[in-house]
Amino acid sequence: MLVSHDGARWLPQVLTALTAQTRAPDVLVAVDTASDDDSADLLTAAVGADRVLAADRGTGFGAAVDLALNDLNERGSPLGDDGWVWLLHDDCAPAPDALERLLHQALAGQPSEPPIGIVGPKLREWSSLRRLLEVGVTISSTGRRETGLERGEPDQGQRDDPCQVLAVGTAGALVRATTWSALGGLDPQLPLFGDDLDLGWRATRAGWQVQTAPAAVVFHAEAASRGQRTPGAVAGSVRREQRRAALFVLLANCPGSTLPVQYALLLVGSVLRAAGLLLLKAPREGWDEFAAAGAVLARPWRLIGARRSRRRTAVEPPSSVRPLLPSWVHPYREGAAAVADVVGGLLAPRRVTAPRSLAEPGPVAEEAEELPSEPGPLARVVARPWASAVLVLAVLVLLASRGLLGGGQLQGGALLPAPDGALDWWAAYTAGWHPVGTGSTEPAPPYVLLLAGAGLVTLGNAGAAVSVLLLGAPLLAALTAHRLLRRVGAGPIASVWAAVAYGVLPLATGAVAQGRLGTVLGVVVAPLLATALLSLAAADTSATGGARLVRWVRRSRAGLAAAGLVAFAPVAWPLLVLVALPLVLAVAVAAARGAPHPPLRQVLVSAVVVLAVPWLLGPRWLGDRIADPWLWWWEAGLPDAGVGSLDPGAVDLALGMAGGPGGVPAWAGAGVLLAAVAALARTERRRPVLVAWSVASLALLLAAAGVAADPGAEPPAGLTTVWVGFPLAVWWGALLLAAAVGAHDLGSMLAQRSFGWRQLGVAAVAGLAVLSPLLTLGWAVVEGVGAPLRRAEPVPVPTYMAEDARTGDRVSTVVLAATDGGIETTVVRGEGWRTGAGPMRAAAAPAVLLGALSGLLAAPTEDDVQTIGRLGVGYVYLPGPVDPDLAAGLDSAPGLVRAGAPASDLAWRLVRATGTVEVDGRAVEVSSDRADGGPPWTASASAAPQRRVSIAAATDAGWHAMVDGGELTPAAGSEAVVQTFAVAAGGTDGSLEIDFRDDRGRWVAAQLVVLLALVLLAAPTRRADR
């Protein structure tokens, strides 16, 4: 039975092959499905007009075969019980002995148990003639068609043993006539794809064997699958029909007991696949996936009918098919292998991808099980220096962090404890008003969004996310740096050295010990940005559509990397400006001189994109930094690690040290500096070395400016000393890059020269340079990463105070701590500040509160206590060791009474009932649905006419108060630190509702949409299926 549909391109060869058969078919019937080309004429000429049947263009393969069989019956030459039907496509050419060998395989095994119902040939590629396409097929639990073959696997006789399989392709398949008729042929719901799998599955369940006959070879063009023609039986896209067919086959044939699970898995899997395809910028394929799932899963009645018809023919239990299906974990193992490939690419970017485990469509041959095994994992690791280095680095970093593992939350230095869950980060990022300190309407800093994303990876465990990011930073930084180093052409050994030296930078500078999350993550992200910029610089500058798309993809990647970097270490933005300006200038000068140069417009656009994308994350946040340049130095976390004056000297800066505790002795890095200076002497590598040195010098200049400048009398809250760790990390990283690039092929160059001082000098510098990361690691392991970073319980105030901030009056607590520099004053609300829990700048204690507290401590009066209470403060807390004079002052303050506190601490409560919300000067209990106790609040309160409702929060147009549904108007002349509303004449005695409404939610939604678009644009482009 030869079915043709626009197959004139292949038919001549197919018909020739048929006439050359050593065992010619008894009867040849052709069906043409209204081909637009010469197919019908070719068939008529070859087999005669009476043997060519015409069918509609939309006729499926199974229907066409049925048409031909019916025609045979009508002609009075029906197939007998021992008859066989040979199914042929118009794009498959059988080898001369194909039919003979198929029949031989079908009959040689007789009688067998179960009897053979279908025999399939070995399908080879039409074009290459050598590559294997199929020798039997099966289907995975996710609907993937499994052939058990490598892509492009050549036929070397390795698959020549006949075996039972789930199914064989219909191209060249030989089907027993009784099998065909008993099963009703191919399912009309599968007009073109999946019909073979379905037929095989049903045949097996009906008590027949499906066998391969590898000795029979058929060359198949797979014209429909490869898009070389449009199948008339399929209305939509081929891919969608293929996927629909696969889902249908699975759900129509799987055992009833597994149907619900299978259904659910396919539903979720289809959604994920569609999302993944969208991410890979294949929206059409994503839609196909989605539409295919909808076509099957949303029409259960069709599945019910199909399953009912299969039950009628089934005689064998479902378990009879199980050995012919791949393990249900197989597709997931494949997915894991793909992830392993990506990780492997990071570890050894040039490594050849390891062959995946394959799902055999049939039982595994015994010989295959006796094949020699691969080398052991240890041997493989030793053979790969980078993988070994990563392993050793991981173990040493773990050892160095031994004191920071266990219970509690990482905190100390500039690091605040992590919130209870990653959802808190999402809530903080989207909230308009933050219940932190005295309350803040400042938008959350952009790194909160990134931490929230990291929290998804750790399944919502914020503490784990922070721990992994902070303590695992050396490993992550080494990985990203290694990728960059290989990209710029550094040698394998030099790359390993430089990557490890860069990775240990957060340990060496004390950034980890000081809890400098911003610098640590900046160190991790910076090489990603550098890699993206290099990739952008190497992009095709032509004006073709493809080149333009590639440039925009790479710009998006660079922009996103810049956004991530700036979010963690905002000072990266001025550094990028410092780098971009001379770059653009140099290109402009080259253009003016007529020297070779990249198109100025493209460079300008790229620079603007890289500098602009970070503004998408936090326009106000970055705008504040433009207005107050000192804020550039405020990284993710606290502005001040509380480690005193850092004040690094010129030598410290040159050796990459920003000051503070936890760092290695600066001299340990001397070797790296020497190696980077020596790299300048390599004339043949000068260009990349100079580029690295240029970036390094600019970063050093920025760091020096930060150290040398004077913040003046009024630095931003808490920023008492400038930490220049990030620009110094860039300085050091660029020096490492220069040294690694300069060291490329150094050995062979020196080997060509006679032995002399050069060799000795290079050996000395190389020895010192290699020693640098080793010294750092040794020091870190011996000393251990520690103070001020520690792991402890996070709540800074007694539990009842934290609870009072979340419930009832929602009062906050003032925490006072006497230090050499004065009395440190913090307003704590709830369980206190958490990493990224909210914006901090605006929520530090306001001046009016500081004034009242100062008065309270010096010469306490009732007015001071009143002021403090009006600002929503309910407690004053002195953590131990307590300054007795401070305590005595508070003891004698009118309106304060002692409250419960741990043994070494002291606490006072305001006698006057205070609260965040007051009506006519009396605190009212409010309730909130938010976990952090923030607005909207509701309360039952009464207010006299012409009186006021006040909220202990800075005045803002976002505050709204309603009494019994009626909106109150903000009172004129209220203090800036207290939002006051006037109660209309007549008073009230009903429900009070207070809310903070602004456009933060809309802004975040728009921001996420733009970011998602950028992420989609930046995602790798999916390679088209073969």
Next chain:
Amino acid sequence: MSRRLLGLAPVLVVVLVAATALGLVAVRPADTTPAGPSASTVPVEARTLTCFGLRDGSVRPTVAVGLAGVDGADPPAVDAGGLGLGDLGDRSTWTTRRATSRDATIAAQGPAAGGLDAFSAVAPDRSAGGGLAVQHCAEPTRRWWFVGAASTSSRSGTLLLRAPDDAEAVVDVVLHGSDGVLDTVGTQDVPVAAGSTVSLGLADLAAGVGQVAVEVEASRGTVVAAVVDGRADAADPTGAEWLPAAASPTETVLLPGVGGPGRSRLLIANPQERTAVARPALVTENGRAVLPELASVQVPAGGVSAVELPADVTPGSTVELRADAPISAAVRVVDASGSDFAAAVGASPLEGPAVLPVDLGAAADVDPASTLTVSALLTDPESQTVRTRVVALRGFEAGGATLGSGTLEIDAGTSRTVDLVELLGLSQSEAGDLTHVVARPRPGGAATVPVVAAFSATSRAGASVLPLASLRTTVTAPALVPRVAPRP
């Protein structure tokens, strides 16, 4: 060659940029750490003073309330309800009234509240012991020292503790005897309810100790403390006297107002846990002289040592003590008649205006010609340079008008005693109107030389020595450093 040099130019540029950056750091000022907020001085706007009455209640004291040191400021609202005066308002800068209750509280609110000062005086008749007892009404604070008390059968002190009206306090009381810290019961965590007075008889705590120093420290809140030392036996004619609060222990102590007819006994208390060695010297107008018979006094750890001063000590002298550990001290003077005694104690340096109460009521009848002893500490005995402090004095009548003024120059290492009437240049009638004198050390010059002073109030009833205490008209408001999160 030139091509090679041209190739080196970019190298030189990047190295130059890096060197410039390092140079920028190398030449910067030594410490560029931004200065945090600094402490500020603010006027005292609320003051509460407590005056105790004698415990037997037989004689109500006369309380003198005055305002001083706040020239030009609006007078505060003074609430002297405890005196039965109601609100004094700004009626007068000096008022004397007989107290209607045993313990009186005077409170002032307002910008000039720091100028409030008060004294109480009582001159019991002979049957009640006689003598003149003058007390400086005090503000609550955490620490108090009293040296020169006793708990014998003939003479015994009583410690009075009072908490402010709105805050309770808890105090620890430590008694120091001649051999060291005395074992006492019930002196730790003594609760003092808000607005109430606790009275502790020293004889009830540690009976039979001739020389007792009392140390009071509030572990919670603040208190006003006083020790009244008096006869325990009617046969003893030495009367009752308030022991002035001594300055907290320091290594150099000046006790002005010593000398005159009668016995003078120097008492030195050592709160340390090791023996202290004190070297007494007598400071007079002529300078500082080491007493040959008292080259050094050993004070046992936690104990009190007593030595008799020579009988020929010039009246108005100052005893200087230099020790190898912080000590506190007093000189107990019994007048020649033996009818009264007074205690001169280690005084705190004058840092602002201090009030000398001349008018303490008719009962006390203090002589306007009472004396003031001022002494300046020789901070550097080796120095040949003479450093002189100047103390200005102004005498006022009850309405606040100035009656006279004068200055007193004291060289470091000397002590001067002056007659107030004489110094102020007052006539006889003006002297009769004199209610109080304000002494104020002048700034500038030798302002770093500590100067102490004591007012020796004399009357027919007896004598009292009051160390001058500076009025706290301003207070240092601590620098508050806003932090976004408490330091872990």
